[in-house]
Amino acid sequence: MTYTLREMMAVAAAREIRDGEIVFCGTGISMLAAMAAKHISAPHSVVFFETGAIDARLEEVPLAVADPRVMLGAAMHGSLADAFAFMQNRFTGRKVVGILGAAQIDPFGNLNSTMIGDYTAPEVRFPGSGGACDVGSFVRRTIIFMKQDKRKFVPKLDYLTCPGWLDGPGGRQAAGLGPGGPAAVVTDMGIFRFEEDTGRMYLAGCFEGISVRSILDAMAFAVDVSRSREIAPPSDFELTILRQRCDPQRLILE
């Protein structure tokens, strides 16, 4: 089957989710990835939102984490305080994988979703942290969605909204954060992972028909590409689930 890059991104992210994980996700494609994973490779994963809904039925795609569609058939309706405490909690937090997005990312997977320019007089304003800073601070693993773009993959962020590996090995510990950090970055061209010893991003794979060169041209810092391989395109099964079970109205896929 033919597929779009958005579909490839959703499938690639879904493949990153481990069975049994508790998936914190936001709106849009991250929600699709979480929904798809549950139907494909991670049947025992549990989707939960910062708004406090746990394991909702999701019969229709929510267009916001506060969409009433996240409330149907949930195990419980917690408050925001409950949802974030669940991630900071020593026993439940370690089972959570967070899916995040941002306007800028640096080589250590730190994210900016706040603004461009000088903080007191921004050239461009974005929505701000929302729960991203909390998730990045609390959970063991995060998966990051990014558009592959020179202005988005930058050596230094204008504003560090959400902690990744900070400045590398020991960075989080020095700052007082718990263990864990970004595991993968899924873009519209490929997938990056992070080196354990340096905390730096490296290219792990390119999507079908995408060259390493074209990816490097779409980022403002260098990364190791020696481990890059071509990523398998979405299978017919994956596409069918995504299109028919997750977003039949194509509210997010388009």
Next chain:
Amino acid sequence: MTYTLREMMAVAAAREIRDGEIVFCGTGISMLAAMAAKHISAPHSVVFFETGAIDARLEEVPLAVADPRVMLGAAMHGSLADAFAFMQNRFTGRKVVGILGAAQIDPFGNLNSTMIGDYTAPEVRFPGSGGACDVGSFVRRTIIFMKQDKRKFVPKLDYLTCPGWLDGPGGRQAAGLGPGGPAAVVTDMGIFRFEEDTGRMYLAGCFEGISVRSILDAMAFAVDVSRSREIAPPSDFELTILRQRCDPQRLILE
């Protein structure tokens, strides 16, 4: 009508409650006083318990603050955390009057409900603070029930469980507590109040047929008695309410 001293105590405490006040009360006679006040002089007072029940219907006398009888017809079923936060809250806490009891009281209205002797090897152990320390720390006014007894009215407590006026004027402020403190002590012989300028207890009144002398004999420190007057006995109306509306089964009055 004839009456018992327990009935006199309940009525005397009920008279202390102001209309519109939110009454925090424990079990036993303090609950009766709060229930009676609502039927007599303070129809707009609201009874609430540390267990989180607010303005319950109280068709039967609860024998514990966690008695299921405190749950019926309440405005809401909060948690313990909600109940105590309500008293520490800057806007709601100031409307609360707390009714407390203890094993020992000192001239400044500080209370001991923890133990007698050395803390690490007590001669006598009592239940402990429960919510008393919280109430004494948070609210503007407390009314204290005590048995008039030399071993209970002591110059120095074995253990300070619940703050009254601490060591007198400015004591609470120096300790970091908010304004407010004990307003009255109701015993089985009379009523004490506290001097604004010294924070010390003075005898405000004796119950019918009780002499000032006999009260002083039943306490281990001296108090000013010059302002003492005889307290009006329970009216027939007060007794009828107490006996028929509050405790028809005489679970607490006996």
Next chain:
Amino acid sequence: MKGNADKIMSLEAAVRRFVTDGCHLSIGGFTVNRNPMAAVYEIIRQKKRGLHVYAHSNGQGVDELIGGGCVERLEIAYGGSGRFAPTCIRFRRAVESGKLAVEDYSNYQMVLRFAAGAMGVPFLPVRSGLGTDIVVKWGFGPEMRQADPRLPDQKLCVIDNPFGQWAQASKLVLVPAVNPDVTLLHAQFADRSGTVRINGLPFADVEQAKAARRVIVTCEELVDEAYLRDNPGANQLPFLCVDAVVPLPMGAYPTACYGFYDYDPDYLKAYRGFARDETAYQGYLDRFVFGVADHQAFLDLQEAGQLDRIKADPVKGYAVGLDRK
């Protein structure tokens, strides 16, 4: 005022009485759900100015207050409305043009600030934000903070764990309590004295209400006290925490109200169009806010059948199969 008296008021009177120019305000709801929109429009209509607004992730409500020119300072975690506006447009314009001073926190940090206010403590601790610019960069400078007794002297502070490594934490961020002058909420049910029942996710509405000096609740249905008290466990706020009750069907429109109606995707898309253009936005305000006397008149302006289209399925809580493209 927070006792068991009858607290029914008109929205016009409640806003006139409790929402004053320059006051510190917080509103309930989250992005496109249960924002107290009728109250928001009334505030714009009464031309309140210089408001200091506290929000966690209120998209539509906060964006319209900003667009209406009512807001001078904003403390917030997230200024977006999901798919309808990844970044709220009037919010973005106001910030980029320097008309709006913003202090950024994380979503949990803002929730904890309301919770601290509700609990009556000056701060609460959190492990979120360590190593980030949320800790380093302040939107409100130390001078401005010292000069204003209604602001804490610090945005936040970082301390070493006074209990060593207890709970495996070496450092904590302490976030200061918020005690707004007024909190506005929209709920499904309330009684005359102000006991409130919210169905579906409560978000941070309860903490926001308890943190505030005054609380205005608009509700879909005014119900008997007995109805709420037959099931106390389903109620979120006791009458002791509420100052004004305003019965107001569709009071959250165009945002959603679980079990009653969905968000209106057409309205929110149209709003996005207006918001992008100054002239169009002025036209939007003139027609939908200043051009109507009250919320009912505003609802009457909507296209025939639109309010029926977003009516919620009683079981699912939202409008099943609603076209949201």
Next chain:
Amino acid sequence: MKGNADKIMSLEAAVRRFVTDGCHLSIGGFTVNRNPMAAVYEIIRQKKRGLHVYAHSNGQGVDELIGGGCVERLEIAYGGSGRFAPTCIRFRRAVESGKLAVEDYSNYQMVLRFAAGAMGVPFLPVRSGLGTDIVVKWGFGPEMRQADPRLPDQKLCVIDNPFGQWAQASKLVLVPAVNPDVTLLHAQFADRSGTVRINGLPFADVEQAKAARRVIVTCEELVDEAYLRDNPGANQLPFLCVDAVVPLPMGAYPTACYGFYDYDPDYLKAYRGFARDETAYQGYLDRFVFGVADHQAFLDLQEAGQLDRIKADPVKGYAVGLDRK
């Protein structure tokens, strides 16, 4: 283990697996209401020893654990059972005879300690206790605390408000988080994967469960997942926070379970009698705990008709007109 698997276990197996000698334990409920009594009796029956127990105001459950010789250390706010025992008798004897080390906190302080554990922070601030001996006198000395990695080095600490006079507070008491190895709860309803619904007051059960590494829930009725999920707002714990589900009718007896049964005043009065005399108490244990195989056998020992007498009125939630003299 806390996932969506089937978690049904027998009480005997759940206690054997999760409650180990010397473990740190907390139990839900309050004085004479919804104590997990069946679990308490099973712990005594299995002769668990050296338990470190955390409670706020658990009367009956904690007193029986102490009477059963299971408890070595106790951190508590209140050791009473209302009118039935202003001071719990076995608790009092154990303390006065030096067999039980106690650390005293206020009720709110204990609740905040569980809440801190649930939130994953090392402490929470409170204004309660300033100027009292709760701050000054420690039951567990600094040496004992430093020697035991499972205890914080300090009972609590007092700090100056880092935000000056913000929220009108100059000083705060910081109370350390509690993270018990196991929390035992009794609820009205649960499903196979552990989603829990508590009716009536929840007390601090939710915080106690979320603070714990392991959670055992006994319930009156095992219900279908669909039944609980049709009304998510009425549930208190998601399955993600629970490790074992034990269907156990009358599992809180002789304490009350709102909507199901009242506390048993006759049992509690008889218990008081036994508790006052060492020989009588040994006889009580031999007959009612060691003499029975399980909770059902314990219930069968009760006088004919007694369990019917305390059956709750479905509307009022308790046994109307029950003779409680």
